[in-house]
Amino acid sequence: MTANTANRGSQNDSQRAIIRSILRPVGAVTVGLLLVAVFIGASGYNVPQAFSALFIGATGLQLVPFKVNMFPLAQSLAQTAPLLFTGAAIAFALRAGLFNIGAQGQMVGGALATAVVGAWEPSLYSPLHIALCLVAGGIAGGLVGALAGLLKAYRHVHEVLSTIMLNYILADAADYLVTNGLKEHNSMAPQTIKIAHTAYLSPFVSGSGLNAGLLLAVAAAIAVALQIKYTALGFRIRAVGENPDAASASGINVPHVLTTTMFISGFLAGLAGAVLVLGLEHRYIKGMTGTYGFDGISVALLGGASSVGVSIAALFFGGLTSGAGYMSLQTNVPDSIAVVVQAAVVLFAGARALPWRRRQNHTLKTNAATIAGAGGDAAGE
Amino acid sequence: MSELIMSLTWGTLYYATPLTLAAMGGVLSEKAGVVNIALEGFILSGAFAGVCAADVTSKYGVIISGLVGILAAIMIGAVLGFLHAFLTQKTRMDHVVSGLGINLLASGATQYLYLHEYPQGLSVTGIPRWMFLVAALVLPFAVQLLLVRTHWGLKLRAVGESREGASMAGVSALPVRFAAVTLSGVLAALGGAYLSLADDHNFSTDVSAGKGYIALAAVIFGKWNPLGAAGGALFFGFFYALQTELQIRHISAHFLGISWTNSFLLDMLPYIMTIVALTSVIGKAVPPADLGKEEATD
Amino acid sequence: MTTHTSRPAIRMSNITRTFPGVVANSSVNLSVAAGSFHAVIGENGAGKSTLLNILFGKYQPDSGTIEIDGDDVTGKLHQPADSIRRGVGLVSQHYSLIPALSILDNLMLGSKSTTPVLSPRAATARAKSLLGDLGIAGIDLRSRAGALSIAAQQKVEIVKALYRDARILLLDEPTAALAPQEADALFQLLAKLKSRGTTIVFVTHKLREVMENSDTVTVLRNGKNAGDFITGATNTDELLAAMLGSRGTLQGTVDSIPVQSENPVPILELQSLCVQNARGVQVVRDIDLLVKRGEIVGIAGVDGSGQNELAEAIVGTLRAASGRILMAGSQMTMQSVAERMRRGIAYIPADRHRSAIVPSFNIAETYLLGHETDRNWGGGAVINWTTAHKRAGEMLQKYDVRGSSRGSVVRLGSLSGGNQQKVIAARALESAPQIIVACQPTRGLDVAATKFIHDALRKAAHEGLGVLLFSLDLDEIFEMSDRIAVMYNGAIAGVLARGEATVARVGLLMTGGMA
Structure with a gap:
């Protein structure tokens, strides 16, 4: 094979890869929405009516007569913030070849820690108190993540299984705490006391959940991208994610990288919980974390490797969640239909799920074929 | 005391029943080289399809409706199992992603259909529990015999260890894996049918509650051996049974200011035990060598 | 030479097979008479393995026709099962036995049967009679295939083919990983099979084996036919000329002799080093070895004698179970890979794709x-x-x-193998090391790239570095080493200085004999 054909080949490959990286998520979303149409059509709802409600609920845009409602748009963006955090958390771990299914539990840990630190009233300067709460939430989530990382790195427990179990454990532990030790004393509800006003993130559009949390999430996504590209740790994470053997043989401490990655991933997921507490509920309430952690999986799989992709995916699912709620109110279509869209997205965009692992196999395969032909009888060596 | 032991024993057996059924599916799938996180979705779908079909046919009598319920669970399990096989073997999707997708699909679709079709809930006569228990007691031995004593079982173990090596011996992996994973869907869905038809006689959207994942943990706990996996299922079943007994009997124990018999804390036990089990088992146990590998195109 | 029947067992005509960017076989013809021992020879990359794999149904040709025993099977060999059914067996270099299964299971796997239930008793009887027929002793059918030595696995592979009634036996470089004495035993076995009418197709690049054992020869060069010969009517020079074409012979590529250092200061010292693999089996036993400045120490041995684990223990990706590793006189045994590299260890891993390259x-x-x-x-x-x-x-x-x-x-992956390996070697050499642990540094490379890497290693030794060279290629070991340490079964069976090493002595040590 001459050098030129090889290079041209790789250029074509990368162009094709870029086109594919756009077409696949778009296709996945289209299939998902079609599936929804079939579902709700088959169960006797008015499909155009339902979809128009979904669209208005997601974007705030009413086409005929044209009208922009700020409130639904703000609600969608508010949903986007935690999704961006958890999506970025999962996408980040994927860079190290780790499938962090545990963002849900890490978020619960983060939310609970934030609620505890937020309720502390030292009459701090407000931004400082907020920062303190965020750090507490991040660290709590990070520690939950790091536990899975440690189990993976030193005991070879697959992170998928350990994080699934940790999700259940964290949910139960949080439920226990808010019905016992951390419960607000004179309330029947399973919730902690309110956080101090100094720790509030106030809404941009009054009454909505849209606040600085979204900006923080965007900043976090950008920081993650820079970290991967420009730092030694990011470099190591990529090496470990694609070929841990090569990383280890070149002196990289693979267990350490795995643990650190899971800490950072958990930290991001913990922040999702933190902004929910600081901006929305102002306390931890049983069940308040919803399913943002699980939804983050779909966000990461749809968004792929780039922070831009993850941001767009978070925006889409934020709109979908908020739109499905609106649709449910308007047309009675159960909003669990949004989960069906998620499933379709995972199943159709999922082939792109672990692009690094896949690329590795692809390369090995190509090389094996090349060796089989050109390097010849050394095939498989 | 002996009454406590009796009810703990029966409780363990009955809690272990759906876990065992699903775990046998897990053994078949993973021994053939396909990671099966989708057990959770199979269980949930089986539970819904079973109860739904039984409800629709309830007017034809208990026996018919029970049979149809079982049949519906088997069918939905086969379809989803086949889907998992197709996605992992034909589209070369990561096995975990495919499993998660199927779980999401099962969760979204059952929730949607349940809320839409049964806003007031439903209730069926169902099937006696002991029938499933008998199946769960026999199945591990049957699967063991299948794996060790039949040509198909040997092929299944071979393709799980090395697809390439099996191919060189004249055995192609695809049909074996498709059959194994489809069958795993059927078995796990039967576990789901137990939950809805025999145990609860109704449906709730979180009826599976992680049992698929725990079944998978039982498989690993049992080192991918059917009898070992059944042992794992009994082990986890015991903790569920213990939790129930403590709650029914209002046994409570306070220590260090913590109520150790609190239902939330007891709820955590199986999950904690799973992690502990994984921590101590893996490293010594050797999974099938080709487990979860993506397929090469040829 | 045996008398051939006129009917060919195999006739492949105009076989063309391309891989992305490479034409592996271009209009290749192969005709093998029934009951003969036919050699297919050529350099690395000549397309020999591809041809065998096409015949075995593992690859499908882009064009061309195939006949087996006179039947046209063109387009009917979709997978190995199709070839196996027609009496073809392949003993490949890799992937064949399934390590986790017992030998008996491996034999029974995919074999013809009328009942769905396995009959281990009948299978044992049949396998035992085959083993007895062939005079193979000391193989326990119940043991795991992975526990066998490479030589024993190969014998089991042959038995596996015969178990499936193979009448045509294909062997792909079967002696590559064998010690000379084991190779001799293999050829005796093949001669026995031939005397019973089995057709044998043997792929190799070792001319001595061809001259001593084959009846007929097909030479491939760059994926094309480069001549068919009757072994009795040709000679080594003629075959070599056909293999290499206009490039002439391989002689004269050695342009420098390894240099002995005048001032031998020890750099790396191993003391009673023992290493266990992931399963807890001791794979490196009690190794004592010294590498001095300016010296190339070659580690020879049959594949799987513990070389990989020894190299990994020195580099630090495997922990030593006991014993000591000293670098310039001070302890290094418990240090991490990174610390060892800072102290001057450089590593060229044996498997570039597995251990040196990150795909993207x-x-x-x-x-x-x-x-x-x-x-x-x-x-x-x-x-x-x-x-x-x-x-x-x-x-x-x-x-x-x-x-x-x-x-x-x-992307590194878009370079040829030789150029990729140069980058890997450069990464090691430019890190200002004290010692280079080079494992199979030229495997699969062409002549020019091999020479470049060899020269770079020699230059490093010249400049006073220590070089520890692990190689399965005895020619490379002999060409490069100042001293040769031979590994057998995890231990060092002997260390020979350059002057005292002969192929016979090293070969004997490789198989556990005393030199």
């Missing part, structure tokens, strides 16, 4: 791997990509890495 990395990133915190390389907490690319560019020049039109931003 471009040349600069590949070159930076392991140096990502070193400021001189452009590393640091924040990486300076400008410096990293500059350094990689310099390296491309210095090591004559070709095939990249756009410098160091090209």
Whole structure:
């Protein structure tokens, strides 16, 4: 094979890869929405009516007569913030070849820690108190993540299984705490006391959940991208994610990288919980974390490797969640239909799920074929 | 005391029943080289399809409706199992992603259909529990015999260890894996049918509650051996049974200011035990060598 | 020579098979008479394995026709099962037995049967009679295939083919991983099979084996036919000329003799080193070895004698179970890979794709791997990509890495194997090491790249570095080493100085004999 054909080949490959990286998520979303149409059509709802409600609920845009409602748009963006955090958390771990299914539990840990630190009233300067709460939430989530990382790195427990179990454990532990030790004393509800006003993130559009949390999430996504590209740790994470053997043989401490990655991933997921507490509920309430952690999986799989992709995916699912709620109110279509869209997205965009692992196999395969032909009888060596 | 032991024993057996059924599916799938996180979705779908079909046919009598319920669970399990096989073997999707997708699909679709079709809930006569228990007691031995004593079982173990090596011996992996994973869907869905038809006689959207994942943990706990996996299922079943007994009997124990018999804390036990089990088992146990590998195109 | 029946057992005509970017077989013809021993020879990359794999149904040809025993089977060999059914068996270099299954299971797997239930008793009887027939002793059918030595696995592979009633036996470089004495035993076995009417097709690049054992020969060169010969009517020179074409013979490539250092200071010292593999089996036993400055120590041995684990223990990716590793006289046994590299160990892993390359990395990133915190390389907490690319560019020049039109931003994987290996070698050599642990550094490379790597290692030794060279290729060991340590079964069976090493002595040590 001459050098030129090889290079041209790789250029074509990368162009094709870029086109594919756009077409696949778009296709996945289209299939998902079609599936929804079939579902709700088959169960006797008015499909155009339902979809128009979904669209208005997601974007705030009413086409005929044209009208922009700020409130639904703000609600969608508010949903986007935690999704961006958890999506970025999962996408980040994927860079190290780790499938962090545990963002849900890490978020619960983060939310609970934030609620505890937020309720502390030292009459701090407000931004400082907020920062303190965020750090507490991040660290709590990070520690939950790091536990899975440690189990993976030193005991070879697959992170998928350990994080699934940790999700259940964290949910139960949080439920226990808010019905016992951390419960607000004179309330029947399973919730902690309110956080101090100094720790509030106030809404941009009054009454909505849209606040600085979204900006923080965007900043976090950008920081993650820079970290991967420009730092030694990011470099190591990529090496470990694609070929841990090569990383280890070149002196990289693979267990350490795995643990650190899971800490950072958990930290991001913990922040999702933190902004929910600081901006929305102002306390931890049983069940308040919803399913943002699980939804983050779909966000990461749809968004792929780039922070831009993850941001767009978070925006889409934020709109979908908020739109499905609106649709449910308007047309009675159960909003669990949004989960069906998620499933379709995972199943159709999922082939792109672990692009690094896949690329590795692809390369090995190509090389094996090349060796089989050109390097010849050394095939498989 | 002996009454406590009796009810703990029966409780363990009955809690272990759906876990065992699903775990046998897990053994078949993973021994053939396909990671099966989708057990959770199979269980949930089986539970819904079973109860739904039984409800629709309830007017034809208990026996018919029970049979149809079982049949519906088997069918939905086969379809989803086949889907998992197709996605992992034909589209070369990561096995975990495919499993998660199927779980999401099962969760979204059952929730949607349940809320839409049964806003007031439903209730069926169902099937006696002991029938499933008998199946769960026999199945591990049957699967063991299948794996060790039949040509198909040997092929299944071979393709799980090395697809390439099996191919060189004249055995192609695809049909074996498709059959194994489809069958795993059927078995796990039967576990789901137990939950809805025999145990609860109704449906709730979180009826599976992680049992698929725990079944998978039982498989690993049992080192991918059917009898070992059944042992794992009994082990986890015991903790569920213990939790129930403590709650029914209002046994409570306070220590260090913590109520150790609190239902939330007891709820955590199986999950904690799973992690502990994984921590101590893996490293010594050797999974099938080709487990979860993506397929090469040829 | 035996008398051949006129009917050919195999006739492959105009076989063409391409892989992305490569034509592996171009209009190749192969005709093998029934009951004969036919050799297919050629250099690495001549297309020999591809041809065998097409006949075995593993690859499908783009064009051409295939006949087995006179039946046209063109387009009918979709998978190995199709060839096996027609009486073809392949003993390949890799992937054949399933290590976790017992030998009996491996034999029964996929064999013809009328009932769905296995009959281990009948299978045992049949296997035992085959083993007895062939005079193979000492194989326990119940043991795991993975526990066998390479030589024993190969015998089991042959038995496996016969168990399936193979009448045509294909062997793909079966002696590559065998010691000379084991290879002799293999040929005796094959002769016995031939005397019973089995057709044998044997792929190799070792001319001695061809001359001693075959009836007829097909030579391939660059994926094309380069002549058919009757062994009795040809000679080594003629075959070599056909193999190499206009390039003439391989002689004269050695242009320097390894240099003995005048002032031998020990760099690396191993004391009673023992290593266990992941399953807890002791795979390296009680190794004592010394590598001095300016010296190339070659580690010879049959594949799987513990070389990989020894290399990994020295580099630090495997922990020593007991014993000591000293670097320039001070302890290194418990240090991490990174610490060892800082102290001057450089590593060229045996399997480039498995242990040296990150698939998506471009040349600069590949070159930076392991140096990502070193400021001189452009590393640091924040990486300076400008410096990293500059350094990689310099390296491309210095090591004559070709095939990249756009410098160091090209993905390493788009280079040829030889150029990839140069980058890996450069990464090790440029790290200012004290000692280089080079494992199979030229495997699969062409002549020019091999020479480049050899020269670089010699130059390093010249400059006073120690070189520990692990190789399965005895020619490479003999050409490069000042001293040769031979491994057998995890231990060092003997260390020979350059002057006292002969192929016979090394071969004997490789198989557990005393030299």
